[in-house]
Amino acid sequence: MAIEPVVYGASDRPPRGDYSRAGADYTCTQDYAAYTAQDHDTYARLFRRQAALLPGLACDEFIAALPSLGQHPDEVDRIPRFDEVNERLMRATGWQLVTVPGLIPEVPFFTLLSQRRFPVTDWIRSPAEFDYIVEPDVFHDLFGHVPLLFNPVFADYVQRYGQGGLKAHALGACEQLSRLYWYTIEFGLIRQHGGLRAYGAGILSSSGELRHAVQSPEPQRLPLQLERTMRTRYKIDTYQATYFEIDSFQQLFDLTEGDFTPLYERLRGWPELAADEVETAPPSPAPVSAPALAA
Template structure:
């Protein structure tokens, strides 16, 4: 029987999402796949160094993500759980929204158990382990984001049960995935979709594209693109301000935004 990558027995796993888990089986990754991770990391970090919020870079160091090769989730979780109580769980690919938000509500972040090929460094049909680990996990070591992600998971479960899935998805997309934030007067990358994408990271910061101030009302009312670069990027007053604003949101507030 499958044994999960964290210290729970299968009969204690939440029913809403346990069926989507697989063993990472870190040894199944080939030398070529580890090389792809190293290529992506070496290309992305120098550009992000002055253009991404500081807690992201702090998280890379704290979690040892600067070590060569695709991270072993068991080793990564030992560091991450001690810092914020979060852990990474392995999944074969995209999971349904109800399962995804249920995972977040339990401080479990899903990691796609595959990596893009060397000839497709800039194209993803669905998020791979580089997007999931490099893009998302460093900020899970930052306590305001750790709290936010748990809160948005709980709210997401409620939202989907009440027909508000699109509204919560827009808030998540325009902050956690493709948001920007001010830090010491500069606009910096916040979202994982930008942190893990070489092309869109450049585009979001350097192109002539609208960058309105982030508010939950405006973000909830704004659609997004999943097939190309975004037509706009919301800019939060700061990383921690965005996290606090989203963490305060409840189902009643979400209903008002949707209405």
């Protein structure tokens, strides 16, 4: 069976990555020998620039875990080998990185997460895309996502999301659940003793969005509430206009405990919200106790 690439959102841009390398589960082997000196230099420069921006903007847990990728920011000179990161990650939380050629469909993606296997794209952007790239590349996936997989509570949340995703697919609710991923794992904010901080990979891997999300007065920032989050559309080609905040990773984990089926049923009767929409009167009061993600 031929493995087909995935198109990002509504884009008509040709998908990136060599999908002929992928197996039935969309995973493949990291083609480390294919990286050029320029590829390694691009990764190293991205890493050093982003690491220098983290103090005061990234959450404590992310900053503490960043060295687990295996290199000090001042000494980064190459793209990491996934198998070397896996030795440390398995000991920490039982997760493993698996290589994928690019974006993959929902069911394989959810399945991998449910198995504590995190898909990491292995190609890297060109120097011309240094400041912005639409699709996730190896820098976004490794720098943005992997450090927090060393945090036990957050790692458990990501697995629970994968388990819930398989159920959402069966219920036709993937669009609603994808917004929870977007506004937490990709673009989540957390309140800590030092103030507002970023934990979402899309923020942490972007020099511009990191400052915008944490410091700019322009976006609205709301407490994470499942109904509001799952009704809110998002942007893929500009900075986010809305962010959702949590107080702790334990809060995030606890919020997604149980069965989301009643929540999906309610959401089908409620209007969606634009990415920048300010809602003054929600359709109904928030539930006293939140439903949960995985049965």
